[in-house]
Amino acid sequence: MKKLLTLAVAVLCMISAAFAQQALGSRANVKSPEIHPDNSVTFRLKAPEAKKVVVTGDFTTTAGEDIRNVEMKLNADNIWEASVPALRSELYSYNFLVDGVKICDPANVYINRDVASVMNIFIINGDRGDIYKVNDVPHGSVRRAWYNSPTLGIDRRVTIYTPAGYESGKDKYPVLYLLHGAGGDEEAWITLGRTSQILDNLIAQGKCKPMIVVMTNGNAGQQAAPGESAAGMTQPAMGMGGGARPKASFEQSFGDVIKYVESNYRVIAKKEARAVAGLSMGGGHSFNISRTYPKTFDYVGLFSAAARIGDNVEIQESLKAQRDNGFKLYWIACGNTDFLYKANLDFMKYLDSINFPYKYRESDGGHIWRNWRIYLSEFAPMLFQ
Amino acid sequence: MKKLLTLAVAVLCMISAAFAQQALGSRANVKSPEIHPDNSVTFRLKAPEAKKVVVTGDFTTTAGEDIRNVEMKLNADNIWEASVPALRSELYSYNFLVDGVKICDPANVYINRDVASVMNIFIINGDRGDIYKVNDVPHGSVRRAWYNSPTLGIDRRVTIYTPAGYESGKDKYPVLYLLHGAGGDEEAWITLGRTSQILDNLIAQGKCKPMIVVMTNGNAGQQAAPGESAAGMTQPAMGMGGGARPKASFEQSFGDVIKYVESNYRVIAKKEARAVAGLSMGGGHSFNISRTYPKTFDYVGLFSAAARIGDNVEIQESLKAQRDNGFKLYWIACGNTDFLYKANLDFMKYLDSINFPYKYRESDGGHIWRNWRIYLSEFAPMLFQ
Numbered sequence: 039m040k041k042l043l044t045l046a047v048a049v050l051c052m053i054s055a056a057f058a059q060q061a062l063g064s065r066a067n068v069k070s071p072e073i074h075p076d077n078s079v080t081f082r083l084k085a086p087e088a089k090k091v092v093v094t095g096d097f098t099t100t101a102g103e104d105i106r107n108v109e110m111k112l113n114a115d116n117i118w119e120a121s122v123p124a125l126r127s128e129l130y131s132y133n134f135l136v137d138g139v140k141i142c143d144p145a146n147v148y149i150n151r152d153v154a155s156v157m158n159i160f161i162i163n164g165d166r167g168d169i170y171k172v173n174d175v176p177h178g179s180v181r182r183a184w185y186n187s188p189t190l191g192i193d194r195r196v197t198i199y200t201p202a203g204y205e206s207g208k209d210k211y212p213v214l215y216l217l218h219g220a221g222g223d224e225e226a227w228i229t230l231g232r233t234s235q236i237l238d239n240l241i242a243q244g245k246c247k248p249m250i251v252v253m254t255n256g257n258a259g260q261q262a263a264p265g266e267s268a269a270g271m272t273q274p275a276m277g278m279g280g281g282a283r284p285k286a287s288f289e290q291s292f293g294d295v296i297k298y299v300e301s302n303y304r305v306i307a308k309k310e311a312r313a314v315a316g317l318s319m320g321g322g323h324s325f326n327i328s329r330t331y332p333k334t335f336d337y338v339g340l341f342s343a344a345a346r347i348g349d350n351v352e353i354q355e356s357l358k359a360q361r362d363n364g365f366k367l368y369w370i371a372c373g374n375t376d377f378l379y380k381a382n383l384d385f386m387k388y389l390d391s392i393n394f395p396y397k398y399r400e401s402d403g404g405h406i407w408r409n410w411r412i413y414l415s416e417f418a419p420m421l422f423q
Numbered sequence: 424m425k426k427l428l429t430l431a432v433a434v435l436c437m438i439s440a441a442f443a444q445q446a447l448g449s450r451a452n453v454k455s456p457e458i459h460p461d462n463s464v465t466f467r468l469k470a471p472e473a474k475k476v477v478v479t480g481d482f483t484t485t486a487g488e489d490i491r492n493v494e495m496k497l498n499a500d501n502i503w504e505a506s507v508p509a510l511r512s513e514l515y516s517y518n519f520l521v522d523g524v525k526i527c528d529p530a531n532v533y534i535n536r537d538v539a540s541v542m543n544i545f546i547i548n549g550d551r552g553d554i555y556k557v558n559d560v561p562h563g564s565v566r567r568a569w570y571n572s573p574t575l576g577i578d579r580r581v582t583i584y585t586p587a588g589y590e591s592g593k594d595k596y597p598v599l600y601l602l603h604g605a606g607g608d609e610e611a612w613i614t615l616g617r618t619s620q621i622l623d624n625l626i627a628q629g630k631c632k633p634m635i636v637v638m639t640n641g642n643a644g645q646q647a648a649p650g651e652s653a654a655g656m657t658q659p660a661m662g663m664g665g666g667a668r669p670k671a672s673f674e675q676s677f678g679d680v681i682k683y684v685e686s687n688y689r690v691i692a693k694k695e696a697r698a699v700a701g702l703s704m705g706g707g708h709s710f711n712i713s714r715t716y717p718k719t720f721d722y723v724g725l726f727s728a729a730a731r732i733g734d735n736v737e738i739q740e741s742l743k744a745q746r747d748n749g750f751k752l753y754w755i756a757c758g759n760t761d762f763l764y765k766a767n768l769d770f771m772k773y774l775d776s777i778n779f780p781y782k783y784r785e786s787d788g789g790h791i792w793r794n795w796r797i798y799l800s801e802f803a804p805m806l807f808q
Contacts, residue, residue: 069658087522089472137472141526147536147649148656156532160656174653177578181566183590193562205568205687264532268559271533271545273454302590 068117070145071132077124077162081132082117082145083110088136091118095132096408100124110134127165128408129232131157150229152407153221154274168239169415170232175242176202180234182224182266185298189291190284194255195262196295197224199234200303201241201248210304212422213250214337215295216414217316217323221276223263224255227414230407236415247422249313252299256316256323258284258291289326296334310366313421315339317410318378328365329356336366337421341413342373342405344381347388354392361394367420368396371413373403453502455530456517456545462509464545466517467502468495468528473521476503480517481793485509495519512550513793514617516542535615537792538606539659553624554800555617560627561587565619567609567651570683574676575669579640580647581680582609584619585688586626586633595689597807598635599722600680601799602701602708606661608648609640612799615792621800632807634698637684641705643669643676674711681719695751698806700724702795703763713750714741721751722806726798727758727790729766732773739777746779752805753781756798758788 070082077100081093090109097105099122110120131150133140142149146158161167178201184193204211216233218226227233233251240246261267264274300307312335316324321343328338347353372382389396399416403409455467462485466478475494482490484507495505516535518525527534531543546552563586569578589596601618603611612618618636625631646652649659685692697720701709706728713723732738757767774781784801788794 083524085522085524087474088524136521136524136526137470139468139470139473139521139526140529141521141524142541144525144541145658146656147539147541147659149534149541151532154532156527156529156534171655172647172651172653177569177580179566179568181564183564184562184587195562202569262557266557268557270556271531273530274532 068145070143071158071160073160073162077127077164078121079125079160079162080119080121081108081110081134081143082113082119083134083136083143084117085136086116088118090135090137092135093120093122093132094135094140095130096406097122097130097132098126098128100126107135125162127162127167129159129161129167129170129411131159133157151225151274152230153276166412166415170235170411172235173239173242175238177238178202178234178241179205180228185294185302187291187294189286189294190258192261195224195266196255196298197228197253198299198303199228199237199251199253201237201250203248204250204304208304209248210306211248211250212311212313213252213299213303213305214313214315214418214421215252215254215292215324215327217254217256217314217320219316219318219320219342221274222320223257223260224253225263225266227251227253230410231414232411233414236411237418240415240418246419249418249422250299250303250305252295254288254295256288256320258286258288289323289330292323292327292331296331309333310336311422313337313339315341315369315414315417316343317341317413318343318405328368329353329360332356332360332363337369338365338367339369339371339413339417341371341410341417342376342378343370344372344378345385346381347385357389357394358392361392368394369399369417369420370396371399371401371409371417373401373405373409375402375404376409377405453530455528456543458545458547462512462547462549463506464510464547465504465506466493466495466519466528467498467504467530468519468521469502470521471501473503475520475522477520478505478507478517479520479525480515481791482507482515482517483511483513485511492520510547512547512552514544514546514552514555514796516544518542536610536659537615538661551797551800555620555796557620558624558627560623562623563587563619563626564590565613570680570687572676572679574671574679575643577646580609580651581640581683582613582638583684583688584613584622584636584638586622586635588633589635589689593689594633595691596633596635597696597698598637598684598688598690599698599700599803599806600637600639600677600709600712602639602641602699602705604701604703604705604727606659607702607705608642608645609638610648610651612636612638615795616799617796618799621796622803625800625803631804634803634807635684635688635690637680639673639680641673641701641708643671643673674708674715677708677712677716681716694718695721696807698722698724700726700754700799700802701728702726702798703728703790713753714738714745717741717745717748722754723750723752724754724756724798724802726756726795726802727761727763728755729757729763730770731766732770742774742779743777746777753779754784754802754805755781756784756786756794756802758786758790758794760787760789761794762790 068082072080108120110118113119143158265271314324321340325345453467457465493505495503498504528543546556650656699709706725710730
């Protein structure tokens with residue numbers, strides 16, 4: 039019986055494989071990127087008519103050199119080729135510039151979208167990259183779900199990570215609400231941010247408590263990521279999502295998110311089991327949400343964010359109330375070349391002036407996903423301990 | 424308070440928007456594809472150095488003409504441009520060939536992967552396209568989860584659609600197991616097949632019963648789609664998934680899938696509430712699964728599949744047993760230019776010879792996703808009635 043089944047399948051497969059070109063286009067026949075054993079990387083493109091081809095990416099070598107553009111050269115097989123020296127363990131993104139036209143590598147199907155930019159990715163294993171790649175560990179589930187927001191008067195899409203064991207178990211879990219920046223949406227953290235891989239790996243290593251991660255859409259005028267709502271396949275753009283003028287701010291609607299999560303998931307509905315963190319605009323959201331829902335979150339993370347306080351008395355008073363109510367961690371992280379670096383220093387100066395306790399993590403680099411993945415990898419282990 | 428929050432958010436957004444280029448590449452500044460009110464479509468590409476640019480797609484005009492390649496011309500603004508006449512309502516895919524290099528349209532972020540081919544998509548509304556696009560209707564959830572397969576000795580990834588109302592309700596639902604073809608994986612039906620959109624729309628229109636749809640990975644040697652397992656970001660290829668030699672066939676492991684679903688989801692665990700269907704290799708799987716688990720499924724769908732029976736007595740006997748056990752629907756669908764068309768006719772000749780009841784749906788076209796979306800749209804409404 040087993041033999042026959044196997045045979046039947048094998049025959050079907052062979053037939054399908056032989057003829058599947060009916061459904062497929064032609065495929066690239068070069069290997070790119072090729073990651074060598076020493077973590078140097080070779081990129082290749084078959085484009086015999088092109089005059090100039092450049093690989094443009096965000097590479098950092100083990101020697102600490104940043105490489106942005108490398109001109110490719112035609113090799114003996116008439117294939118454009120360029121290599122970069124051994125790279126640090128990291129998730130990298132790149133495109134090709136073919137006579138000035140920015141394209142994805144036709145030989146690499148792994149692609150991320152950041153606002154309206156589409157780029158290839160690859161991972162260099164060994165250190166940080168090992169946290170971002172899929173390893174042979176128990177995996178959580180990721181769902182795209184919809185909740186109703188009475189405050190905004192619309193249904194809204196949300197991405198939710200539940201840790202391994204959630205589906206078949208009965209335990210209740212703490213919740214991290216993880217918010218994206220301007221131009222992002224509910225797809226940003228799970229794709230660009232590698233949230234499920236980071237959480238799977240840190241939980242498996244015992245470095246991080248099993249938790250639910252709720253990745254909202256922070257654009258109050260938008261129901262869902264581009265292409266995922268009735269707004270259709272519009273070209274993504276920066277700003278508040280191009281939806282109708284919202285009835286309220288995202289922060290004002292945040293109670294709807296909490297209510298949905300705490301009604302539909304097995305969560306520990308207590309301050310000590312709730313965290314809110316976000317990057318850039320999402321850091322601003324986390325700042326506002328944590329101070330205006332002051333007895334709700336014991337953990338707050340502001341990644342490359344910056345809150346402007348100025349002489350705004352209401353903000354000042356809400357922060358003092360938040361300080362007096364107490365919390366376990368207020369974590370501020372910023373890169374030293376981020377355009378919000380100075381604003382973060384000013385923000386912390388104000389926090390110091392009112393004895394508002396916080397921890398500060400300064401990294402290299404600017405307003406980039408590399409930093410936000412690092413911040414999540416460092417922030418998550420501090421939660422719910 | 425509301426004003427202040429809004430102001431704070433607005434300031435953060437403006438800052439983020441102004442400087443977000445730190446994290447972003449440059450964006451295309453042409454509109455492509457532009458869908459005109461009459462459903463003609465214009466494609467554009469800025470590639471001033473290129474010698475020849477062609478748009479290659481799977482277009483069908485309202486007049487019934489199939490268009491595969493259209494040479495683009497430089498317009499007055501030095502942008503390559505081509506238009507196709509009014510298209511039938513459908514989901515279309517396309518690429519650009521720039522001096523022979525197949526690329527995605529840099530101005531269109533909507534992309535599907537089919538095995539190792541990456542292509543842009545767009546939808547022409549009005550008829551079939553309205554079933555494939557996201558409409559303003561209640562939306563189901565889609566989760567990527569993992570189950571253990573003792574038969575195969577590995578954890579495996581699965582995509583599961585639960586209809587609107589599932590998460591917050593208590594009802595039990597029937598289940599459609601929906602299987603992909605060779606070269607596909609648990610991402611195929613949800614992306615190329617538009618399963619969640621088709622189900623959301625048909626359920627909202629009252630044409631289809633709310634149901635759970637389980638989209639497995641049918642490559643027994645593979646844990647998950649390329650990039651989603653510890654096998655890493657390998658280049659996808661046709662065949663059984665490139666994993667280790669499996670311990671058993673996918674069909675032999677199918678009991679593990681049913682057990683996982685029926686243990687972890689609110690399902691009606693009865694023959695009359697189970698359907699199994701698949702395309703190509705997944706149709707072969709459905710054929711084998713439905714006859715070897717004979718009292719399990721009341722609904723079977725074979726899309727562009729073909730079972731070879733020949734003089735295999737065991738297959739013949741299992742089909743007679745399946746016939747005698749009874750079922751509600753055995754639905755065979757094939758395109759009249761499919762390479763398996765003749766094999767399907769032969770298969771049905773055999774079924775006729777043993778008085779095995781089935782329904783046959785013949786469509787235009789070949790072994791292509793357009794047909795499989797149509798078949799799903801027609802098959803789902805017949806289930807669980």
